[in-house]
Amino acid sequence: IQLTAYSPGQSCSAQSELNVTVNGAPYDSLPQVTRICNNQSVSFADSVSCFISSATYKWSFPGSNTPSSTLQNPPRVIYPNPGSYTITLAVSNACGTSTAVEPVIVDTLVPSYAGPDTTLCGSSVTMAANSPGLASGNWSEISGPSNANIAVVSSPTTTITNLTAGTYIFQWKIINGGCSDSSRVTIVIVPGPTTADAGPDQQLCLTNTINLAGNTPLIGTGRWSFVSGPNQPVIQDPLSPTSEVTGLIPGQYVFAWTISFSNCTSNIDSVTITIHDDPTVANAGDRKSVV
Numbered sequence: 411i412q413l414t415a416y417s418p419g420q421s422c423s424a425q426s427e428l429n430v431t432v433n434g435a436p437y438d439s440l441p442q443v444t445r446i447c448n449n450q451s452v453s454f455a456d457s458v459s460c461f462i463s464s465a466t467y468k469w470s471f472p473g474s475n476t477p478s479s480t481l482q483n484p485p486r487v488i489y490p491n492p493g494s495y496t497i498t499l500a501v502s503n504a505c506g507t508s509t510a511v512e513p514v515i516v517d518t519l520v521p522s523y524a525g526p527d528t529t530l531c532g533s534s535v536t537m538a539a540n541s542p543g544l545a546s547g548n549w550s551e552i553s554g555p556s557n558a559n560i561a562v563v564s565s566p567t568t569t570i571t572n573l574t575a576g577t578y579i580f581q582w583k584i585i586n587g588g589c590s591d592s593s594r595v596t597i598v599i600v601p602g603p604t605t606a607d608a609g610p611d612q613q614l615c616l617t618n619t620i621n622l623a624g625n626t627p628l629i630g631t632g633r634w635s636f637v638s639g640p641n642q643p644v645i646q647d648p649l650s651p652t653s654e655v656t657g658l659i660p661g662q663y664v665f666a667w668t669i670s671f672s673n674c675t676s677n678i679d680s681v682t683i684t685i686h687d688d689p690t691v692a693n694a695g696d697r698k699s700v701v
Contacts (some may be wrong), residue, residue, distance in 0.1 A: 440499055440512040445588025447519040451486035454497060470498040473516075489516040517587030520545045524582035524595035531674035533573045535597050537580070539566035545586035552594060554578035573599050603630030603671035608681035616688045618658045622665060622681065624651035630671030637680060639663035660687040 411427065446452050454469070469479040473495045474487045489495065493516055500509045525538035539547065548563045555576035562568040566582065576599060583592035609623030622645075624632060634648045640661030647653040651667070663683045670676040 440497060440510045442512065444513075445515045445517055446489065447589035448489050448492050448516050449519060450589075451488050453483075453486045455483060465501050465503045468500040468502070470496075470500075472496065492516045492518045515587065517589045518545075519589040519591060520584045520586050522547070522582050522584045522591040522593040524580065524593040527596040527598075528672075529598040529600060530672040531600055531602055533599070534569055534571040535573065535599075536569050537565075537567055537582075537595070539582040539595075540584075541566055542584045542586070545584050545589075547582060547584045550581050550583070552579040552581050570597075573597070575599050575601050600629055600671070600674070602674045603669045603677050604628045606632065606667050606669045606677040606679040608665065608667035608679040611682040611684075613684050613686065615686055616660060617685065619654060619656050620658065620683060622651070622653050622655060622667070624667040624679075624681075626651050627669045627671075630669045630674070630677075632667055632669045635666045635668065637664040637666050655683075658683075658685050660685050 440454070454471075467480055467482050469481075469484045471477055471479075471484075471487050473491065473493065474489050476485060476487050479485065495514050495516060497512045497514055498509065500507050502508075520542055521540075523540040525540075528535065537549065539549075541547075546564060547566060549560050549565075549568060549570075550563070551558050551560070554573075555578075556572060556574045558570050558578060558580075559572040560568055560570050560580075570580070578597040578599070579594055580597065581592050581594050583590060604625070604627040606627075607625040609625075612620070614620065622634060624634070626632075632649065632651055634645045634650075634653055636643060636645065639658075640663075641657065641659055643655050643657040643663065645653055645655050645665075655665070661684075663685070664680055665683065666678055666680045668676050668678045
């Protein structure tokens with residue numbers, strides 16, 4: 411503001427200036443945050459313009475783990491329970507207060523579980539994901555040797571067909587309002603268990619104990635079983651390819667080595683073990699002298 415004073419007749423004048431700053435209440439607003447997830451931290455930032463020098467801030471987050479804050483940029487906030495809430499920011503200076511209010515909906519985050527990794531035979535699999543409850547879920551194929559056919563993409567226990575040998579990865583995503591969570595499961599399709607080899611047939615002299623000679627399976631689990639023989643011998647460790655067998659007597663025995671895996675058709679091979687009795691002790695008769 412400038413003031414000019416004049417003498418009578420305006421032959422002389424004098425001037426004086428005064429600087430005046432005109433302030434007003436700050437103007438604030440909040441970004442629109444329509445939906446968030448419970449138990450997940452979220453940050454809120456102000457959008458304050460005009461007359462913010464020496465301004466003070468008052469945030470209000472009712473229902474959260476941080477009900478209020480006086481920082482310009484408050485810490486991240488967590489809402490533990492779903493529901494509808496209101497966020498309020500009041501910014502004040504010497505001239506007044508400006509208040510912004512924004513509603514927010516907190517949805518329940520439903521954790522996703524796609525089910526256990528599985529290895530099996532065949533061209534189809536039944537999935538075992540968790541139920542989304544009132545939320546919605548959907549399956550998608552992430553990778554695999556063929557384009558799988560997902561019968562019902564929204565079903566946690568859908569059947570998936572058109573599978574070939576190889577490794578597939580599927581994703582189960584659960585969506586609830588503004589929340590989503592996903593997990594993945596690996597499905598391995600194999601042609602079948604390792605081919606069983608019970609070892610060579612054996613011809614043995616009298617003994618009551620032998621060791622079998624099956625192969626070690628790369629895929630599946632092997633098990634020995636008694637098929638036939640003159641008595642019931644004891645297979646000491648049916649799961650061992652080289653299990654000891656005791657209680658044998660002379661005669662012919664047949665043992666089966668079965669390798670099984672998941673839903674695959676078992677592979678079976680058998681071995682014949684023949685136990686021979688000791689030969690009759692030779693007796694050439696009495697010694698005789700011939701003159």
